[in-house]
Amino acid sequence: MSGTHTRVPTGLGAGPVNPEDCPVREVLDRIGDKWSVLVIVLLGRRTHRYGELHRTIDGISQRMLTLTLRALVRDGLVERTAHATVPPRVEYSLTGLGRTLLEPLTALDRWAVEHRDDIRGARERHDREQART
Template identity: 80%
Template sequence: MSETNTRVPLTERQLTQNPEDCPVREVLDRVGDKWSVLIIVMLGQRTHRYSELDRAIDGISQRMLTLTLRALVRDGLVERTVHASVPPRVDYTLTELGHTLLEPLTALDRWANEHRDDIRAARERHDRQEQG
């Protein structure tokens, strides 16, 4: 390793130990789940109310939406604003840190869309080989 390269590659042991000891795993645990990704992408478009997120994200329960939003707020990726109105209104928006995730998530989304058919074909080939 050169003197200018201070990055040390992760070992298998580092990847499998306690998540708090591995920053990559800790971050991926948060932003790698499907609900967090969907919420971050939606909030990247604009601020949303809780009810808008609930209606727009197909298949998410209110409990899971609440837990995911709380975790994203705790991690500093999303800001929660409560408006003193009747009924109370709660808005969610990406923080500056949250906005930094949009580029890699957009790239991943683009890659997935470009290679979806390739992956499906590979799965079908694999499944045929396993059966026969």
């Protein structure tokens, strides 16, 4: 690629397009971060309240969980339901669209588990070769 090459292929067999128009990139920007995937997987099991999610996802800050949930709601993957109770109760669940992500995420998880040792081995071989040079 030349330094002026700005067109990026968008998928298998697809022609080049502007990166801002790439639907795969748009989706991966949302679900490609570790927090979104963890939230989607948890909500795939059942509806959760905010506090349950925060306690269950090790290492996530309140701010990051709030931002992640807002983005997933905005993208139509998660539904936020506020109940008029005292104290107020807010629950999060996957939408129908969000549920469609469970199958590919499960397949990716299976692939990762199946090939984890292969990837580790490749990294070790690469690092040994790099250390020799």
